[in-house]
Amino acid sequence: MDSRPFSLVGKVQGKTATMQQAxxxxxxxxxxxxxxxxxxxxxxxxxxxxxxxxDDPSRREYFLVNLWSFLIVSEVAIRALKHADELPxxxxxxxxxxxxxxxHREISGWTSIVT
Numbered sequence: 001m002d003s004r005p006f007s008l009v010g011k012v013q014g015k016t017a018t019m020q021q022a023x024x025x026x027x028x029x030x031x032x033x034x035x036x037x038x039x040x041x042x043x044x045x046x047x048x049x050x051x052x053x054x055d056d057p058s059r060r061e062y063f064l065v066n067l068w069s070f071l072i073v074s075e076v077a078i079r080a081l082k083h084a085d086e087l088p089x090x091x092x093x094x095x096x097x098x099x100x101x102x103x104h105r106e107i108s109g110w111t112s113i114v115t
Contacts (some may be wrong), residue, residue, distance in 0.1 A: 019036060020036075023036050033076070033079060033080060033083060034079075035075050035076050035079040037071070037072065037075055047067075051063075051064070
């Protein structure tokens with residue numbers, strides 16, 4: 001199995017179904033942590049408005065690279081915590097300890113793109 005990221009883009013019919021099928025197929029391999037990213041659920045119009053405020057194209061690019069990096073790392077972290085919760089030992093948090101388990105739930109509620 002190739003470990004490089006891949007994406008489905010363009011005007012091809014059935015991208016969502018194809019992506020969901022790929023996610024389900026990849027998740028069968030328990031060695032993989034599969035994190036589907038769905039930019040359509042982000043506020044792209046707000047992002048475009050924000051980008052219009054940048055006068056310098058290099059600053060706009062710097063902002064976008066760092067924002068995208070943040071989103072990817074956040075989504076991987078959220079998925080990793082969800083995956084750990086599904087394991088028998090969970091995340092290792094004590095049942096009364098709010099720091100890991102409930103914080104994970106709050107993060108998960110923050111975004112609707114984690115499947």
